[in-house]
Amino acid sequence: EAGVVQSPRYKIIEKKQPVAFWCNPISGHNTLYWYRQNLGQGPELLIRYENEEAVDDSQLPKDRFSAERLKGVDSTLKIQPAELGDSAVYLCASSGTSGSTTGELFFGEGSRLTVL
């Protein structure tokens, strides 16, 4: 079974440029999460989707960040314009019915963003 797939793995851009990250969750998982991980710290939740609905986006900086999950499957996280402080690893995770009883989230390998 394929795991959570993210792309790109690495992205280097100059500040003020836009960037987008893509996530394909595990098939059948209805809950999708985007986390941001700064260097040396634990991941922090940005947004959580239940199917196509964003049910928790309180930590998403809405002035420059946006996310969508069309058709309740793949998701895209966008930053426009990027700032130096956005340099981080962006992690996508998903959980399904089994996750609701075990609490297990499945993470992708992440997309490492460097803003110059």
Add this chain to the structure above:
Amino acid sequence: DAKTTQPPSMDCAEGRAANLPCNHSTISGNEYVYWYRQIHSQGPQYIIHGLKNNETNEMASLIITEDRKSSTLILPHATLRDTAVYYCIVRVLGNAGNMLTFGGGTRLMVKP
């Protein structure tokens, strides 16, 4: 979700048991203890979880004290590939859609 306290780093000799402590003195009765680990350049990976009883699976054992205020993750025979950051998380099952709140974790270095 209750806050956890973990040592920032630990060393362990290869082949020996790695015992990673976690303090969660404000844990509520319906909160579970979860452990995840993150190997360099990868996403976090689920290891084990428990409520009251000790748990064991193919990866590790989880020992929870009787008062549930602390726990220990045990890797019985650590290998070099167990070098990673280990996160202890406490949360209510079904709370906020299984959202995980990560702290700083313990960086375990397994040495030859």
